Amino acid sequence: MYSSRTYEVRVLLASPSAPALWDYPVWQRLTPALTPLLSSVRGRTSLRMMQFDTRQHGSPNQAYVRFGPIGWNDKAHHKWTHHSPDTEQESEHWEFYSFSAWSPGPGKCRDCPPDGFMAVVNQIGADSGLSRESCRFSYTVLVAIACEIPDAATIMEKAFAALAAEIPSVLKAQTRRLWIPTSHCTRTGEFIHSLTDMDAYGAPFIAGPQHNFPPTIDILTGEWQELT
Numbered sequence: 001m002y003s004s005r006t007y008e009v010r011v012l013l014a015s016p017s018a019p020a021l022w023d024y025p026v027w028q029r030l031t032p033a034l035t036p037l038l039s040s041v042r043g044r045t046s047l048r049m050m051q052f053d054t055r056q057h058g059s060p061n062q063a064y065v066r067f068g069p070i071g072w073n074d075k076a077h078h079k080w081t082h083h084s085p086d087t088e089q090e091s092e093h094w095e096f097y098s099f100s101a102w103s104p105g106p107g108k109c110r111d112c113p114p115d116g117f118m119a120v121v122n123q124i125g126a127d128s129g130l131s132r133e134s135c136r137f138s139y140t141v142l143v144a145i146a147c148e149i150p151d152a153a154t155i156m157e158k159a160f161a162a163l164a165a166e167i168p169s170v171l172k173a174q175t176r177r178l179w180i181p182t183s184h185c186t187r188t189g190e191f192i193h194s195l196t197d198m199d200a201y202g203a204p205f206i207a208g209p210q211h212n213f214p215p216t217i218d219i220l221t222g223e224w225q226e227l228t
Contacts, residue, residue, distance in 0.1 A: 008144065009177055012167060015168040033163075036158070036159070045071060045101055051067075052065065100119040100120075103115050121140050171216065
């Protein structure tokens with residue numbers, strides 16, 4: 001199933017001035033439209049999170065904000081987003097790097113990839129050397145849903161429309177592709193350019209984030225259609 005399941009995929013590159021998706025008021029407005037995409041009859045949705053506490057020094061491992069298991073519910077949304085009722089003060093010291101949402105969680109996806117998937121990666125911050133003033137785009141959002149899911153097209157349309165309405169962007173694009181393209185298997189049997197690569201890069205860039213080039217569809221690998 002990992003090399004044969006087909007997905008409807010969309011990607012958004014947020015403009016430098018876009019509000020942070022991980023800010024609780026923004027996330028709260030998006031969750032109703034995202035919930036159908038990130039729900040599965042196979043099991044619960046699970047989030048993987050990477051954020052750093054800017055007060056900590058030493059190795060990245062020492063600076064991780066440790067949230068424990070994160071699901072898809074109001075309590076979880078309050079837990080990891082910035083400026084939620086639970087994190088108003090503490091999140092002032094957090095630097096968001098990335099999250100991915102699996103529906104169902106990775107533990108249920110050993111034999112079959114998730115029904116729905118989302119990845120968000122912040123492109124600016126201390127390690128990147130980029131700021132909102134110098135970046136071409138501030139963060140990336142990728143959403144995917146398996147094509148055979150009932151009403152998949154409608155679910156994707158509503159989810160992405162909500163994202164596009166809330167987040168000003170410099171590029172929006174769509175494609176249909178396998179979870180892992182069979183042509184992208186290395187000689188050692190290792191797969192590359194799977195949708196899980198988006199955990200690290202945020203979008204299927206040809207050679208990682210290309211901030212030295214205009215954010216056009218040409219920086220995405222594969223066949224994409226630009227959306228207006």
